[in-house]
Amino acid sequence: MSTCEDLLGTIGEHGAGIRTLDAGDRHLLEVTTQTLPKLAVDLTSRLRYEFATLVVDPGPDCSHTIHYFFYCPADATLVELVTGIKAGVSPPAISDQVHAADWYEREAEDMYGIHFAGHPFLGDFVLHDTEWPENVAPMRVDFDPGMRVQEPGLGERWHPRRLLSEEGALIFPVGPIWSDYAEAGLWLLETPGEQIRQAHSRLFYKYRGVEKIAEGQSPQRALLLAERFSGNSAFAHALAYCQALEKLAGSQIPARAEGLRVVFAELERIRYHAATIAELAGSTALLVGKSMGQEIEEDLLRLSGAVAGHRYLFGLVVPGGLAWEPQEKALRELEQGVAAAGARLGELEQLLVHSSSFLDRIEEMGTLTPELAASYGVVGPIARASGRALDLRRALPYGGYAGAECTVPCETEGDGYARLRVFFAEVRASVALIRATLAKLPEGPSSVPCEPQSGTALAWSEAPAGGAFHWVRLGADARIARWHIGTPGFRNWHAFHRAVEGVAFQDFPIILASFGLTVAENDL
Amino acid sequence: MANWVLRSLARGIRTTRWPRAEETSLGVTPGRPRAATGMSAEAAERCPTAALMPVEHGVAVGFERCVHCQRCRHGATAMPWSGDFEWTGGGPRESVDLPARFRRSLHVRYVDAGACGGCMGEVRLIDAPPYNLHRFGIFITASPRDADVLLVGGPVTEAMRTPVRKAYAAMPDPKRVVAMGVCAINGGVFGASFASAGGVGEVIPVDYVIPGCPPPPLAIIHALLAVTGRAATQVTAEQP
Ligand code: SF4
Ligand code: SF4
Numbered sequence: 001m002s003t004c005e006d007l008l009g010t011i012g013e014h015g016a017g018i019r020t021l022d023a024g025d026r027h028l029l030e031v032t033t034q035t036l037p038k039l040a041v042d043l044t045s046r047l048r049y050e051f052a053t054l055v056v057d058p059g060p061d062c063s064h065t066i067h068y069f070f071y072c073p074a075d076a077t078l079v080e081l082v083t084g085i086k087a088g089v090s091p092p093a094i095s096d097q098v099h100a101a102d103w104y105e106r107e108a109e110d111m112y113g114i115h116f117a118g119h120p121f122l123g124d125f126v127l128h129d130t131e132w133p134e135n136v137a138p139m140r141v142d143f144d145p146g147m148r149v150q151e152p153g154l155g156e157r158w159h160p161r162r163l164l165s166e167e168g169a170l171i172f173p174v175g176p177i178w179s180d181y182a183e184a185g186l187w188l189l190e191t192p193g194e195q196i197r198q199a200h201s202r203l204f205y206k207y208r209g210v211e212k213i214a215e216g217q218s219p220q221r222a223l224l225l226a227e228r229f230s231g232n233s234a235f236a237h238a239l240a241y242c243q244a245l246e247k248l249a250g251s252q253i254p255a256r257a258e259g260l261r262v263v264f265a266e267l268e269r270i271r272y273h274a275a276t277i278a279e280l281a282g283s284t285a286l287l288v289g290k291s292m293g294q295e296i297e298e299d300l301l302r303l304s305g306a307v308a309g310h311r312y313l314f315g316l317v318v319p320g321g322l323a324w325e326p327q328e329k330a331l332r333e334l335e336q337g338v339a340a341a342g343a344r345l346g347e348l349e350q351l352l353v354h355s356s357s358f359l360d361r362i363e364e365m366g367t368l369t370p371e372l373a374a375s376y377g378v379v380g381p382i383a384r385a386s387g388r389a390l391d392l393r394r395a396l397p398y399g400g401y402a403g404a405e406c407t408v409p410c411e412t413e414g415d416g417y418a419r420l421r422v423f424f425a426e427v428r429a430s431v432a433l434i435r436a437t438l439a440k441l442p443e444g445p446s447s448v449p450c451e452p453q454s455g456t457a458l459a460w461s462e463a464p465a466g467g468a469f470h471w472v473r474l475g476a477d478a479r480i481a482r483w484h485i486g487t488p489g490f491r492n493w494h495a496f497h498r499a500v501e502g503v504a505f506q507d508f509p510i511i512l513a514s515f516g517l518t519v520a521e522n523d524l
Numbered sequence: 525m526a527n528w529v530l531r532s533l534a535r536g537i538r539t540t541r542w543p544r545a546e547e548t549s550l551g552v553t554p555g556r557p558r559a560a561t562g563m564s565a566e567a568a569e570r571c572p573t574a575a576l577m578p579v580e581h582g583v584a585v586g587f588e589r590c591v592h593c594q595r596c597r598h599g600a601t602a603m604p605w606s607g608d609f610e611w612t613g614g615g616p617r618e619s620v621d622l623p624a625r626f627r628r629s630l631h632v633r634y635v636d637a638g639a640c641g642g643c644m645g646e647v648r649l650i651d652a653p654p655y656n657l658h659r660f661g662i663f664i665t666a667s668p669r670d671a672d673v674l675l676v677g678g679p680v681t682e683a684m685r686t687p688v689r690k691a692y693a694a695m696p697d698p699k700r701v702v703a704m705g706v707c708a709i710n711g712g713v714f715g716a717s718f719a720s721a722g723g724v725g726e727v728i729p730v731d732y733v734i735p736g737c738p739p740p741p742l743a744i745i746h747a748l749l750a751v752t753g754r755a756a757t758q759v760t761a762e763q764p
Binding site: 128131132138143144145146147148149176177178179180181182183184204205206207208209210212213220221224225228229230231232233234275279286288289291292294295297298301302303304305306309310311312314315316323324350351352354355518520521523 | 526528529531532535538549550551552553554555572591592593594595597598599633634635636637638639640641642643644645646647648649652653654664666668678679681682683684687691712713714715716717718719720737738740
């Protein structure tokens with residue numbers, strides 16, 4: 001029986017609580033709040049759906065519509081559950097059973113003041129209690145994004161939760177300003193001495209209110225934000241965002257543009273992974289390895305700059321295709337440059353995997369077991385190093401990836417070494433994919449007109465750190481009414497602290513580097 | 525077992541010869557739009573941040589507002605574009621040159637105040653082999669107490685206002701502040717909002733600015749050389 005029939009069967013069981021609506025690319029089910037948790041659990045446990053993202057859409061008078069998205073990697077189906085809640089009503093939490101939704105519910109509580117019944121840890125999350133008064137809900141329609149909330153810093157005093165009670169136990173804070181070039185974030189490491197027993201990531205020091213400030217902007221203006229909230233994954237996020245606009249407009253993207261988009265998305269992935277590998281080598285004080293990685297990263301940045309005009313590919317992808325057509329000669333250089341970078345990364349890999357002093361630092365270190373990875377619903381290379389062969393390029397093929405040969409490497413140990421192997425394997429797969437795509441790149445235009453159309457759409461891409469979902473609602477005035485960005489960073493940081501439990505202090509930066517995450521991608 | 529020492533020796537010197545020789549390798553910089561006479565106002569209209577302004581005889585460039593979106597770079601109304609990167613400008617605070625003893629020994633603390641992976645990626649490369657910041661006697665330090673320069677990226681988010689202020693206060697005199705990237709100069713695409721201060725200058729005094737989104741590594745190094753008086757600042761607003 002296919003998943004789809006299973007799904008229909010399950011819907012039948014729940015009977016009156018569900019109304020099936022007509023929607024092109026997905027199963028759209030309107031559910032009552034009572035039915036919601038049971039159905040969510042059925043989807044994720046029995047039918048092996050993955051939780052994709054949770055989107056709150058504010059309505060008039062503080063009512064809200066909540067959209068829950070799930071997808072099934074086995075047959076590429078997408079399910080959307082929609083439920084409406086009136087002002088002041090607490091919808092039931094699903095995160096007590098679908099743990100991957102935990103942070104989404106916390107975020108919605110902070111942003112909209114929606115209190116999910118049964119959620120154990122609401123409060124102090126995106127808006128730190130020390131900075132923001134308790135009643136602020138910035139994503140509400142009536143909140144003015146231009147105004148600074150008065151009397152900041154007058155919120156409650158905030159203290160990390162202490163779990164260790166033994167004598168001499170302390171909480172060691174790392175951040176928000178720390179190390180040489182670290183991103184802002186606070187990691188609280190709880191320890192009786194040498195070993196980290198518990199860790200707590202306190203993020204959102206970099207919260208820039210991207211989704212709020214985008215409201216009312218033209219789609220062209222908001223595209224700048226899509227590229228810049230997480231600039232080293234600019235292409236992937238801009239691509240997902242543009243695909244949402246293209247779905248609304250019903251644009252048919254020319255095959256050449258789709259192919260070129262694959263090429264640049266994979267170029268970004270290789271560069272991102274090269275940077276991660278360099279950081280990881282550096283975190284173990286292997287400076288020659290770090291230098292080699294950084295040189296490759298720099299060469300890929302220069303290659304991007306030479307071919308696309310911008311080292312981080314800003315400005316290249318637009319709704320309807322690409323902003324301009326790269327020249328044939330440039331594309332040939334790109335192919336050569338990518339192949340050369342791939343070869344040098346292969347060489348670096350050989351050196352690294354034959355350095356026992358390096359492997360000692362990452363083997364059986366920072367392990368995220370497959371069970372934990374599944375429970376937290378981690379995505380991207382982190383998931384693929386912990387036995388979850390999940391990749392939106394294959395699970396929900398989009399654009400030029402439909403029909404493309406896309407290898408998804410997978411390891412099961414979940415330690416730093418498994419993650420390193422996945423990064424290298426993905427580089428190889430991306431190099432192959434770029435070459436195959438360029439070899440059969442069709443002729444034709446590289447863009448079509450794409451006029452903004454009002455409506456809502458969800459689109460996605462596999463960013464270097466994992467799957468990203470962009471949900472866009474364009475108003476009748478063709479401006480952004482609501483934009484929700486579900487990032488791989490948000491997914492993976494949720495689980496990060498579990499990988500440092502039980503390790504020694506000096507391993508913390510190494511495990512951090514082996515995750516290859518950016519805080520900017522989380523702290524929208 | 526890999527022999528990293530031999531590897532390292534065999535690789536030789538990989539660092540750019542700039543500033544002794546020009547650096548013109550493709551892709552070291554995104555370059556920038558230049559003011560132009562005879563351009564129609566239409567060219568300026570494509571700019572989403574008003575970095576391009578129609579003036580009487582053409583189009584002026586306020587490079588401090590440019591977010592490197594490249595929208596003015598292609599098509600019939602393309603602006604002239606130069607491939608340089610020595611574009612550090614003076615900041616709002618008029619500061620005298622640092623004493624000569626800093627010329628060959630400068631310590632810099634980088635602070636992320638909401639920067640994205642663009643600025644983070646570029647700043648991490650300034651002391652990598654292709655650029656090798658250390659050859660100038662400029663060092664990155666982990667503590668603001670040892671820092672002569674605070675290099676700040678990002679629009680300064682609400683939660684980073686206090687840490688930025690504290691870091692600045694902890695620095696010994698004389699001290700300088702460099703705002704790195706358009707976000708740090710004026711908020712960039714994030715602007716000033718309930719969540720962002722809209723630039724470092726809203727929180728602590730700024731001596732130098734590095735336009736760009738992001739500024740490439742050589743532009744950052746150029747700024748640090750300007751702090752020590754070893755490079756000249758530029759006027760970032762250009763009239764045709
Ligand atoms: S590249 Fe700079 S000047 Fe040109 S349109 Fe974009 S922001 Fe304006
Ligand atoms: S200036 Fe540009 S690259 Fe730098 S942090 Fe801001 S958006 Fe990112």
